[in-house]
Every structure is written in structure tokens, then in C-alpha cells.
Amino acid sequence: MSPLAIETRNLGRIYKIRGNKKEKKVLKELEALADVNLQIEQGELFGLLGPNGAGKTTLIKILTTLLAPTKGEAFVAGYNVLNEPQLVRPRINMVSGGESSGYGLLTVRENLWMFSQFYGMPSKEANKRITDLLKLVGLGDRINTKSSDLSTGLRQKMNIVRGFMTDPDVLFLDEPTLGLDVSASRDVRALIRNWLEEHKKRTLLLTTHYMVEAEELCDRVAIINQGKVLACDSPVTLKKRLQEDVLFEIKTSRLNGLTPDSLEALPEVHTASLCELEDGALLKLALVEESALGPVINTLSEKNIAILNLKKLEPSLEDVFVELVGHSIAEAEKAEANE
Amino acid sequence: MNKTAQVKETSPGTDNSTKVTGWRLFLKTVIARAYPRLIGQQREKSWMFFDIFLPMLAVSSYVFVYRAIQAPEDYVGFAVMGGAMTAFWLNVLWGMSSQLYWEKEQGNLALYIIAPNQMMAILLGMALGGMLATALRALAIIFLGSVLFKVGFVVTSFLQLFSVFMLSMTALYGMGMMMASLFLLLNREAWHISNLAQEPIYLVSGFYFPINSFPFWIAAGASIIPLTLGLDAMRQLIFASGPALGFVDVRTEIIVLLVLCVVFLVGAKFLLAHMEKLAIREGSLTDSRR
Numbered sequence: 247m248s249p250l251a252i253e254t255r256n257l258g259r260i261y262k263i264r265g266n267k268k269e270k271k272v273l274k275e276l277e278a279l280a281d282v283n284l285q286i287e288q289g290e291l292f293g294l295l296g297p298n299g300a301g302k303t304t305l306i307k308i309l310t311t312l313l314a315p316t317k318g319e320a321f322v323a324g325y326n327v328l329n330e331p332q333l334v335r336p337r338i339n340m341v342s343g344g345e346s347s348g349y350g351l352l353t354v355r356e357n358l359w360m361f362s363q364f365y366g367m368p369s370k371e372a373n374k375r376i377t378d379l380l381k382l383v384g385l386g387d388r389i390n391t392k393s394s395d396l397s398t399g400l401r402q403k404m405n406i407v408r409g410f411m412t413d414p415d416v417l418f419l420d421e422p423t424l425g426l427d428v429s430a431s432r433d434v435r436a437l438i439r440n441w442l443e444e445h446k447k448r449t450l451l452l453t454t455h456y457m458v459e460a461e462e463l464c465d466r467v468a469i470i471n472q473g474k475v476l477a478c479d480s481p482v483t484l485k486k487r488l489q490e491d492v493l494f495e496i497k498t499s500r501l502n503g504l505t506p507d508s509l510e511a512l513p514e515v516h517t518a519s520l521c522e523l524e525d526g527a528l529l530k531l532a533l534v535e536e537s538a539l540g541p542v543i544n545t546l547s548e549k550n551i552a553i554l555n556l557k558k559l560e561p562s563l564e565d566v567f568v569e570l571v572g573h574s575i576a577e578a579e580k581a582e583a584n585e
Numbered sequence: 586m587n588k589t590a591q592v593k594e595t596s597p598g599t600d601n602s603t604k605v606t607g608w609r610l611f612l613k614t615v616i617a618r619a620y621p622r623l624i625g626q627q628r629e630k631s632w633m634f635f636d637i638f639l640p641m642l643a644v645s646s647y648v649f650v651y652r653a654i655q656a657p658e659d660y661v662g663f664a665v666m667g668g669a670m671t672a673f674w675l676n677v678l679w680g681m682s683s684q685l686y687w688e689k690e691q692g693n694l695a696l697y698i699i700a701p702n703q704m705m706a707i708l709l710g711m712a713l714g715g716m717l718a719t720a721l722r723a724l725a726i727i728f729l730g731s732v733l734f735k736v737g738f739v740v741t742s743f744l745q746l747f748s749v750f751m752l753s754m755t756a757l758y759g760m761g762m763m764m765a766s767l768f769l770l771l772n773r774e775a776w777h778i779s780n781l782a783q784e785p786i787y788l789v790s791g792f793y794f795p796i797n798s799f800p801f802w803i804a805a806g807a808s809i810i811p812l813t814l815g816l817d818a819m820r821q822l823i824f825a826s827g828p829a830l831g832f833v834d835v836r837t838e839i840i841v842l843l844v845l846c847v848v849f850l851v852g853a854k855f856l857l858a859h860m861e862k863l864a865i866r867e868g869s870l871t872d873s874r875r
Contacts, residue, residue, distance in 0.1 A: 261868060307871065310699045314866045336604070336701035345692040349621045351628045356620070363617030364700035364707075366604040392628075408696075 251323060251416050251449035252286035252309060258317030258473075259304050278304040280473040281318070286466075288415075289446045291438070293464035294453040295567060297578035301473040302453040303342075306418050309451070310340045323415050336365070338416045341409035343402065343424030350394030354385065354404050357393050358411060365412040372411070379407040382440075383433050399426050406434055410441055416449045417441075423459060431456075435463060455575050457563040467563070469570050476570045484566045491516050491532040493559035494539060499526045499552040509545065514538035526554060606701070614702040618710025622680070622718050636672060636722045641729060644668035647793045648734050659824040660794070662738070665730030666823075667792035669723040670816050673757060674786060676719040678779050681761030684711055686768050686775035695871045704857055708765055712758035739825045745835060746822045752842040753815025759849030760811060766856040769864055786810055791817065795830040804832050811845050814838040 259279040279301045286292045294302045307313035308320055311331040319326060325333040348357035355376055362372035380386045383403045393401060402425055409417055419438075423431040442448050454460050460467050461481045468478040477484055501520065509518035514534040521528040533539060546553060568574050573581075605613065626632065647664035688694040697707050730736060740746060768775040789807035790796070796804045796817050807813045818838040821827035832838075864870045 259868075307868070310695075312695055312698060312865065312870050313868050332701070335699055336606075338699060340696075340699055342692070347692040347696050349625075351625050352621055356624070360617045360620060361696065361700070363613040364697065364702040366606055366610040366613060366701065368603055368605070371603055 249288055249324070250285055250321070251288045251290065252284060252292070252451060253321045254282050254284045254305075254309075254318065255320075256318035257282040257284075257305070257308065257315050257320050259301075259308060259313065260316045278473050279308075279315070282470075282473075282475055284468060284475065284478065286449060286451065288449055289442070290465045291442055291450045291452065291463055293460040293467035294451065294470055295457070295460055295467050295563070295575075296453075296470035297455075297571070297575045299472075300470045302470060303420055304473075305470075306340065306420050306451070306453065310338055310418055311335060337414055338418065339365075339409045339412050339414040340418040340420065341405050341422055343421030344398075345405055346401070347405060347408070348393050351392060353390050353392055354380065354396070355389045357404065358408055361408050362411055367412065375411055375413075376407065379410055379437075380404075382437055383407060384430070399430050402426055403430060403434070406437070410437065415447065416451065419450065419452045421453055421455065423454070423456065431459070435459065438463060457567065457575075461563045469567055471571045477566070481563050485561045485563065488561045488566050488569050491534065492536045492538075494529075494531045494533065495557045495559055496529040496531065496542075496546075496553055497523075497526060497555035498529055498546060499554065501527045502549045502551055504546070504549050504551060509542060512538065512541045512545065515542065518542075610702055611706045614706035615710040615713060618707050619714030619717070620710075622711070622714025626718050626721065632722065633725075637725045637729065640668045640671055640726055641733075643671070643793075644726070644730055645733075657826055658737070659826040659830075661734050662731075662736040662824050663795060663820055663830075664793045665727060665734065665736050666816060666820060667794075668730060669726040670812055671787070671792055672719045672722045672726065673716070673754070674790070674792075674810075674812055675783070676715045677757055677761035677764075678783055680715045680719075681708075681711060681758065682764035682768055683775045683779045685765045689769075689870070692871075698861070698870055704861060705762075705854055708762040708853065708857065711765075712762060715761075716754055716758055737825075738823045740823050742822060745839070746819060749815055749818040749822065749835070749839060749842065752839060752846055753811050753819075756811035756842050756845035756849055757815070759846055759853055762853035763849050763856055766853055766860045769857075769860045769869075789813070795820065796832045797830060808832075808841060809845075811842060811849075814841055814845075818842075 257279055258277070258281060261276040261278055263274045263276055282301075282305060294305065296302050304313065308315050309322055309327060311327050311334055314328055319328070321327065322334045323337040325337075327334050348360070352360065355373070358376045359369065359372055362376070363369070367375075377386070377389065380389055383406060385400060385403050385407070388396065388400060393404060396404065402422070406419075406422055409419065409422075423434055426434065438450060438452075442450060452460070452464065464481060466478065466480050467484065469476045469484075477487075479487075501522070504520070506518040506520050509515055509529075509531070515538055516532040516534055518532075519530045521530070531539075531542060533542075543553065564574060571578075604610075644664050644667070647667075648661050651660040651664065685694060688697065697704060731738075768778070787793075789799070789803065790810050790813040791798070791804075791807070792812075796807065796813055799807070804813070814832070815838075817832045818835045821831040821835050828834075861870075
């Protein structure tokens with residue numbers, strides 16, 4: 247088993263909401279994280295999925311040494327984030343979506359160079375890496391533009407380059423594609439994949455609202471809500487858990503007297519439903535095993551029913567999320583906005 | 586061997602071998618953080634109006650008052666020197682003390698903290714950049730004031746003058762670094778405190794008149810602000826009537842400034858470490874919007 251890049255043991259964080267300056271008493275306590283146990287291997291691209299206020303950013307703040315946990319322990323690259331921050335920091339970097347870091351009067355190159363110096367990078371090497379990475383994210387022609395003159399999306403690309411530039415062992419990306427258009431998001435996802443492929447020991451922890459992004463990129467995801475990890479596994483396994491049957495949707499020619507009962511009588515066919523269409527029919531099957539599809543196709547063939555289209559239906563990560571949390575991220579955000 | 590121990594042997598990972606650490610990282614950080622302040626001088630020329638012309642108006646009003654009441658001519662020089670030193674005080678107050686608050690709101694503070702550099706290096710960089718940028722403004726005010734009001738300088742010791750200036754700046758920016766650490770835990774209060782401190786210090790530090798006009802204990806109390814003694818010593822060293830109007834002798838002022846340098850720099854280091862720990866515990870290191 248490969249060594250761990252990130253580990254949390256019963257990690258918890260309680261925020262104290264205080265009253266006004268005069269009273270200074272704690273009005274209420276807000277549990278942002280509760281008993282979070284995660285083990286992330288080196289080389290993994292790990293996703294954290296959850297609605298606003300789920301505890302994703304709190305977890306990242308603890309792992310990046312910006313916030314102390316009130317309970318439990320956390321380790322990054324093998325070092326305790328609370329007791330050994332000086333050993334954690336050279337090995338990490340972080341980019342948050344929508345951040346406005348850097349100085350507007352500096353150019354893109356100057357801003358990135360400044361941050362590279364805080365990591366001790368030689369200027370020559372830093373400048374080369376900055377140029378290469380900016381080209382990769384499609385920002386090469388803006389290298390000498392003042393960062394105050396960049397659009398929100400381009401500025402976010404600059405921030406993303408800042409994170410990758412120092413080549414950390416563990417990179418934390420907190421909603422990195424927030425506010426980016428489709429093409430820019432694709433560039434960033436490509437950069438993430440290339441960066442991880444270049445070195446198998448690099449680890450990336452990503453928080454995102456976008457299920458498709460998590461599904462496309464992540465080796466494993468943890469679904470987090472109200473400070474608790476509800477599930478943690480690969481997207482494929484999580485989806486499998488949700489769906490016990492294998493679902494197929496088959497578009498056929500006219501049915502020639504075929505009934506659902508005759509299909510359900512076949513071994514390992516759980517349910518079958520038929521729907522007549524103008525130019526044929528739509529057959530929906532729930533099978534215990536995928537292998538049960540063979541006898542179904544044979545039956546159709548015997549009845550001279552042609553198969554026009556065959557589609558395997560799989561639940562999305564969004565379906566898994568709704569099943570676990572009780573609502574989608576979009577619904578949660580809409581409710582929050584209404585409040 | 587447990588997993589945690591294993592990873593310690595394999596980290597740091599990728600291409601960290603070329604990155605410098607220790608004092609070289611400290612120096613790189615100082616230079617990098619000073620850079621925006623120095624480059625800002627060239628890119629935003631508005632400072633020429635706001636930081637030279639406006640202070641010159643304040644200096645002019647004192648000059649006209651002194652001339653109207655037929656005060657000794659060296660008082661005109663005192664006002665010009667005070668006007669120049671005001672630039673440093675404003676820079677320490679707004680460019681140093683409140684800076685960490687602004688950095689927090691902008692999202693830079695979190696990035697400074699998670700980087701392997703020392704926060705002391707960030708503060709020193711801010712101080713160095715601010716000091717050099719402000720020195721240009723101060724020199725411009727001295728030059729303009731001297732030409733416009735025909736100020737006559739009689740320097741008795743260039744070495745002492747240089748020492749006093751350097752010690753004043755070190756102590757003043759050390760104080761700024763200490764205040765920046767204190768302000769780390771504050772939100773908008775930082776802005777109010779800076780606003781509150783601005784004008785009273787103009788008065789008690791004797792920016793436009795000799796500090797010995799105050800009763801001894803008020804002048805002694807005001808000496809906690811390094812510019813009070815620094816300005817008094819510089820006036821004694823460059824104006825003929827300076828020694829007669831000085832608060833205490835230059836040698837004593839140099840010793841006190843030396844003590845202030847040590848107190849403020851050491852204080853800043855310890856306070857910064859303590860405040861950082863406290864801010865990490867309280868969760869106040871990241872901007873208030875997140």
C-alpha cells in the first residue's frame with residue numbers, strides 16, 4: 247500500500263460565534279467539522295463534494311495550517327499540521343476560487359514571481375516555469391499585463407498557475423474553476439491531469455460544486471454535509487452502491503405481441519416495461535446481472551424485433567449526492583439564497 | 586513502520602532540490618515583498634501630488650505662522666524637516682500597521698502564511714519597500730521646502746546625522762512591524778485605530794515645532810514614538826539653533842533610539858509568532874468574506 251499524503255483522525259472544528267465587543271460572551275457554537283477521518287494516498291486526486299457551509303473550506307484551512315482543529319489530528323505529507331507547520335508548508339500550495347490575491351499594479355509575471363520567491367525558487371527557474379504554465383492555461387499573451395486589467399476568469403487562471411508553479415507535493419484546490427467559462431475550465435482540468443501524470447507522487451485535493459468535474463477528474467470523492475463525511479469512495483463504487491440493478495433502455499421496432507411478462511420470466515430479469523412509440527417501442531429493463539441481457543436479445547430476435555438503440559443507464563454522482571444528502575447542491579444553494 | 590513515518594522519508598517530493606531555504610529564503614522573501622512597493626512608485630504617479638504637494642501645504646502654513654510672529658528662522662527649517670518626516674509616520678501607520686488587515690481582506694495573508702517563508706521576512710520586506718519609497722517623498726519635500734523657503738542647514742556631524750536617521754527608521758519601522766502583528770487580530774477596527782493615531786502623534790511628536798515646548802514628561806512620553814527623538818536629534822544636528830532648542834542631548838537620544846530599535850524588533854518577532862498562533866486558533870487568518 248502506498249504511503250499517505252493526507253490523513254485526518256477524528257478531526258473536528260467548532261467555531262465560537264461571539265456577541266458584540268462589550269459582551270464578548272460566546273453566543274453559540276457552530277460545528278463546522280465533526281469526526282472527519284480521511285486517508286488520501288500519494289498520487290491520488292481526491293475530491294470533496296458538498297454544498298456551501300458543508301465544511302470543505304474549513305477542512306482545507308486546517309490541512310493548509312491556517313486553522314487549528316478543536317479536536318483530532320491532521321497530517322499532510324506525514325507531518326502534523328498543528329505541531330509541525332514549518333515542515334508542512336514547503337510541501338503544499340493552495341488556490342481558492344474567486345480569490346483576489348496578488349497586487350493589481352504588478353503584472354501577471356511579477357505577481358507570480360513574487361510568490362515564487364516566498365518558496366525559495368531561483369528567479370530564472372521561476373520565470374521559465376511561469377512562462378510555460380501561462381502558455382498551458384492560455385494566458386501566455388497576458389504575461390506583461392497588469393493583473394488589475396485581467397477579467398475575473400483570467401485572474402483565476404493566474405491564481406491557478408500560482409498553485410502549480412511551486413510544484414508542491416500536495417496541492418489544495420478550493421473550487422478552482424469557480425467563475426471560469428467552459429473552455430477555461432477545460433484548460434484547467436487538462437492542466438490538473440497533466441500535472442498529476444508528470445509525477446506519480448503528486449497529490450491533489452479538490453473541492454468542487456461541479457459533479458461532472460469531480461466525476462471526470464477524481465480517483466475518489468468524499469461527500470460531506472454539515473461537517474460530516476457521508477461517503478468516501480471512487481465515483482464508480484459510489485454509483486454502484488446506489489444502483490443494485492443493471493438498467494438498460496432499448497429502442498426497438500414494433501413489438502409483434504411481446505409482453506413484459508414474457509421478458510420478466512427470463513432468468514435474472516428483475517423488471518421489464520414496454521412503451522409503444524410512433525415508430526416502434528421503448529423497452530426498459532432492470533437486470534440482476536448484465537449477463538441477463540443475452541437471453542433478452544435472443545427473445546427479441548426470435549420475435550423478429552429489431553434493436554434500433556441500446557443504452558446502459560447509470561446513476562450520476564449527482565444522484566448519489568441527492569440520495570445521501572437529501573437534496574442537490576443547486577437546491578441547497580437556491581434555498582440558501584431565498585433565506 | 587507506520588504510514589505516516591514512511592511518507593516522511595519520501596518527502597519533500599518533486600523538484601524541491603533547487604529551492605533555497607534558511608537565510609537565503611528569508612532574503613528572497615524580503616526582496617520580493619519590497620518589490621511591489623518600489624515598483625508602485627513608478628506605476629502610480631499620483632503620489633507626487635498627494636504625498637508631496639499636500640504635505641507642502643501643511644509645512645507652508647507653519648512657515649507663514651512662524652514668519653508672521655517673527656520666530657527664529659530655524660523654525661522654518663524645523664517645519665520643513667517635520668513635513669518630510671510626516672511621510673514616514675503616515676507610511677508606518679497606513680502602509681505597515683494596517684497592512685496585514687488589508688492583506689487579509691485581499692486573500693494574500695493566507696498565502697503568506699502557508700508559504701515556507703517567515704512572516705518576519707514579509708514584514709521586513711514591507712518595511713524596507715515602504716522606507717525606500719517614502720525616503721524619495723521625504724527628500725522631495727526637503728528639497729522643495731528648502732528651495733521655496735530658503736532654509737539654511739549647518740550640519741555638525743554627518744556621521745551622527747546618518748546614525749540618527751538610520752536608528753530612527755529602524756525603530757520606527759520596527760514599531761510598525763509590532764503594530765502590524767497586533768492588528769492581525771483586528772478587522773475594520775484596524776482602520777479606525779490608524780485614523781485615531783494619526784493626528785495626535787503629529788502634535789505630541791513635535792513634527793512642526795521643537796518638542797521641548799512641552800513639559801518634560803509629555804515630551805518623554807511622546808519619545809516612545811521613535812520619530813519624536815529622531816526628529817529632535819536631526820534638528821540639533823543640522824540647524825544652528827538646534828542644540829539650544831533640543832529636548833535632551835543627541836548622544837542620549839541615540840542611546841534611547843538604540844534601545845527602541847531592540848525593543849520594537851524583538852517585540853515584533855515575539856508578538857508576530859504569538860498573534861499568528863492566536864489567529865490560527867481563532868480562525869481569523871483568512872479574509873472575513875470567506
